[in-house]
Amino acid sequence: MKKTWSPTADLLIKNVTVYTVDLTVEEIKKGKTDFTIIKNGYVASKDGKTIAVGSGLDESLVGVETVVIDGQENILIPGLIDSHMHAMFAGIELMNVNLKNASSKDEMIDLLKEKEAVTPKGEWIKGSEWNELVWDVKESPSKDDLDKVTAENPIVCSRLCHHVCVVNSKALELAGITKETPNPDGGIIGRDEDGNPNGLLYEPAAMGLVESIIPELTEDLRILGIEEMGKVLSAAGITSCIDANLAPDDMKAYLKAYNKGRLSYRANLMFYLDKATGDIPYHLNRIKEMPTVTGFGNEMIKINGIKILFDGIPATGTAAMRKPYEHIPETSGYTTITEEEMIEVAKLGAEYNWQIGVHSCGDKSADIAIQAFIEAYKVNKNDARHYIIHHAVMQSDQIPLMKAYNIPITVQPTINSLMGEQSIIGAEMAGRYMQYKTFIDGGVLVAGSTDCPVVDCNPFLGMHSAITRLSAADGVVWSPEQVLTPAQALIMWTKSSAYFSHDDDKMGSIEVGNLADYVLIDTPLLDIEPEKIRHTTVLKTILDGRIVYDALNTEV
Ligand SMILES: [Zn+2]
Structure with missing residues (x-):
């Protein structure tokens, strides 16, 4: 039904405390955190935009068609934004065997056996997110363990970090991986003492040997993943995210999901520059020929940039470091492409107006990424906002350069709390691990994200981790001097x-003229003991002025 235009609001939320986060990015970089808080407030929206914010209630905004919500003295915050995750893949993973809660290797095997019982012979069995670090016996599973499940179905299970997977003998056989198979460039095939593959594959280059023979994802499955993840994100209060590592077929699925009304979050899509799909000359050619550019799209779905996976993770010794690891002294890690290649990609990307996001966990890979961005800005002095994803182990001499060249980072506090990586990488490196406050105090913009499905997309778990630095893996608060304030944590998300995603002029704060994305929560984040923050309940999520998640029914 077409509505006639009226001056009243489409949606009005009253009786709430509004945390507006009405700060500019420039103010945030200067350390300002005291945004406006409105007690006994209201917010009104029309045609997907905020048209009024204030205290009390402006009755003139309420017309016959206005949906009025009584917020029951709860807290209204801006729609939350996850600036680095893998939403579509997380949605597809929801359909895999979830191994995250397996408390032992035996339990992992049992869960896979349950799936095997309902899977036709020959079909792939996929599991997700095992993590031996939370098991009593901290020993990775091997092909021998998975062979106990079945010899007839190929099995592949990704580790929580998504940088390691384990497969069974059937999968090794189908992929043709034998004692004679050399390690691919940028990846490692795990082996026993005799040099036989043990089922573990490290980094995408090696994991790709198996993943490339798994039957292609269908478009229907992709769209279903996007739709199912939308429900999860809405329930978590997330209204926008950057979805990294996408191939052209993934982007097509996104467009179809959007056109069919099955996309319920603002999706900012990153093309994946993946060494496993081609060499650097191939990718340089792709950049030149890509029919889109950063910013192409609309407020619900648009192109973000190019994602480059530049190194691995500290726990496995695959993140590129300036010096060898304390816990694996024979290596200082490695980058997936050379320094020259990274700089070449960044310069060409800049020339073609692409924004570039680089996965860098090691201090050495960050050195190179920073240098590449500086070179990119020499080619094109635009507002590209090239950024580093993770920046797990930092060096303080990087901060002045990052400030000068405006290189922000997106970080995942929940990873530190759930995976306990800092406890195994040695004291020196742990002392430089996820040093958010040092970055913020140094004038570097730090954004919140989860890298979901690496960890749960729940932003309140991330905020809690950033505020407490409490490691759930070993109960230790580490680098306590790095704790952030609740206001800083909310600003991050x-x-x-x-x-x-170049949206700070219209998103991330509740202000007149901005998009009408809000989350009603039960917890006064700024004014409560930190422990309660991780138990925050989302009561309603509003996207574009429409309710997309509703745990209450308070329409009046
Ligand atoms: Zn990621």
């Missing part, structure tokens, strides 16, 4: 994250 709102205005700072909006910057990465």
Whole structure:
């Protein structure tokens, strides 16, 4: 039904405390955190935009068609933004065997056996997110363990970090991986003492040997993943995210999901520059020929940039470091492409107006990424906002350069809390691990994200981790001097994250003229003991002025 235009609001939320986060990114970089808080407030929206914010209630905004919500003295915050995750893949993973809660290797095997019982012979069995670090016996599974499940179905299970997978003998056989198979460039095939593959594959280059023979994802499955993840994100209060590592077919599925009304979050899509799909000359050619560019699209679905996976993770010794690891002294890690290649990609990307996001966990890979961005800005002095994803182990001498060249980082506090990586990488490196406050104090913009499905997309778990630095893996608070304030944590998941998708002029704060994305929560984040923050309940999520998640029914 077409509505006639009227001056009243489409949606009005009253009786709430509004945390507006009405700060500019420039103010945030200067350390400002005291945004406006409105007690006994209201917010009104029309045609997907905020048209009024204030205290009390402006009755003139309420017309016959206005949906009025009584917020029951709860807290209204801007729609939350996850600036680095893998939403579509997380949605597809929801359909895999979830191994995250397996408390032992035996339990992992049992869960896979349950799936095997209902899977036709010969079909792939996929599992997700095992993590031996939370098991009593901290020993990775091997092909021998998975062979106990079945010899007839190929099995592949990704580790929580998504940088390692384990497969069974059937999968090794189908992929043709034998004792004679050399390690692919940028990846490692795990082996026993005799040099036989043990089923573990490290980094995408090696994991790709198996993943490339798994039957292609269908478009229907992709769209279903996008739709199912939308429900999860809405329930978590997330209204916008950057979805990294996408191939052209993934982007097509996104467009179809959007056109069919099955996309319920603002999706900012990153093309994946993946060494496993081609060499650097191939990718340089792709950049030149890509029919889109950063910013192409609309407020619900648009192109973000190019994602480059530049190194691995510290725990496995695959992140590129300036010096060898304390816990694996024979290596200082490695980058997936050379320094020259990275700089070449960044310069060409800049020339073609692409924004570039680089996965860098090691200090050495960050050195190169920073240098590449500086070179990119020499080619094109635009507002590209090239950024580093993770920046797990930092060096303080990087901060002045990052500030000078405006290189922000998107970080995942939940990873530190759930995976306990800092406890195994040695004291020196742990002392430089995820040093958010040092970055913020140094004038570097730090945004919140989860890298979901690496960890749960729940932003309140991430905020809690950033505020407490409490490691759930070993109960230790580490680098306690790095704790952030609740206001800083909320800013990370709102205005700072909006910057990465060039949306900070219309998103990440509740202000007149901005998009009408809000989350009603039960917890006064700024005014409560930190422990309660991780138990925050989302009551309603509003996207574009429409309710997309509703745990209450308070329409009046
Ligand atoms: Zn990621």
